[in-house]
Amino acid sequence: MKLDSHRFCVAPMMEWTDRHCRYFLRLISARAFLYTEMVTAEAVLFGDKERVLGFDAAEHPVGLQLGGCNPEKLAAAARIGADWGYDEINLNIGCPSDRVQSGRFGACLMADPELVAECVSAMGEAAAVPVTVKCRIGIDDQDAEKSLDRFVDTVAEAGCSTFLVHARKAWLDGLSPKENRDVPPLDHGRVHRLKARRPQLEIVINGGIASLEEAAPHLRHLDGVMLGRAAYADPHLLAEVDRALYGANAQPPTRLDVLDRFMAYVERELARGVRLNAMTRHVLGLFHGQPRARVFRRHLAENAHLDGAGIEVLEQARAIVAGEAYRAVAAE
Incomplete structure (x- = not known):
């Protein structure tokens, strides 16, 4: 080591x-x-x-x-x-x-x-x-x-x-x-x-x-x-x-980069029978301090635990935090 x-x-x-x-x-x-x-x-x-x-x-x-x-x-x-x-x-x-x-x-x-x-x-x-x-x-x-x-x-x-x-x-x-x-x-x-x-x-x-x-x-x-x-x-x-x-030279990943890569993992694990909220509970802090972070967390907390919840819940949460569907999905 x-x-x-x-x-x-x-x-x-x-x-x-x-x-x-x-x-x-x-x-x-x-x-x-x-x-x-x-x-x-x-x-x-x-x-x-x-x-x-x-x-x-x-x-x-x-x-x-x-x-x-x-x-x-x-x-x-x-x-x-x-x-x-x-x-x-x-x-x-x-x-x-x-x-x-x-x-x-x-x-x-x-x-x-x-x-x-x-x-x-x-x-x-x-x-x-x-x-x-x-x-x-x-x-x-x-x-x-x-x-x-x-x-x-x-x-x-x-x-x-x-x-x-x-x-x-x-x-x-x-x-x-x-x-x-x-x-x-x-x-x-x-x-x-x-x-x-x-x-x-x-x-x-x-x-x-x-x-x-x-x-x-x-x-x-x-x-x-x-x-x-x-x-x-x-x-x-x-x-x-x-x-x-x-001392790494690589550019640090953005929050959206991380979420996009995690979504591929989530899809794979869903196919193995893992419940969505078992995975999404770990990403609730990913956008800590960023705009729309609270709505992102709320969307996942309210929907990821539901029976049959799939990758679309995480896709919607991504759209919220990216500002692409803020009014449509996350109206407060």
Whole structure:
């Protein structure tokens, strides 16, 4: 894997970064590193493989994010993920949800770096692709200076050289997963200090970064940035990623270019039986801040979920946002 492969990443987000979302984002940036939603090791081992792991070859580079705490199961799942063609296997040590805690994985494992190291070692031996870890700077009342250093040192010793660090603690008791994305204060400086202390490791920062302009100061000191909700709400911000961060010469795609190319994918997936709104829900932010964006979103929200909805709904939405049918289709 190239050393700059994580320079810009889109965070794994439950119920958001599915295969349709990732295909759509790839149309905007050829270089951004994408991740699946978190998938439990058990789902990989015992679930419908195509439903759980299937992805389009156009999505590369793409990583499979696993959740779990059993080294043997994680190793088996990592091997399967690598065999399916994923470029990386990422272990989730950051999710704070009650469901995840009850299964003893996610952020609660930051309290047990030895077990995480055992998992990473087993996964690394099983999968012929890199194994990385996404974590927080700490949990609950941990001293984030001491505990993060201990966690990273222990897991790095087991073979992990890339850490994607959400620059917030996770409060496992008293805050919901939604609150854990906003309430614990950001401490970007803690991630910078980690990199300064362990310069040989690849350190990617996540949390509270909403644009390439905000990413720039971090990229002077860290190996990469990861955007989550900002990239989903305004996906066209990825259009400058290839040129600004990877030195590409190609002209960034326009919003209409992206939509036109996505429509070809939508037609193909509709023929396979995928419902229209399973795909169009990911494009609602494509025209963020542009004229007629609200009417574009409303047209899709009101029509794409209907039984039998087909490509014509998306064609009408395109006509609206392009101004070609604004009065006829989108009269307010």
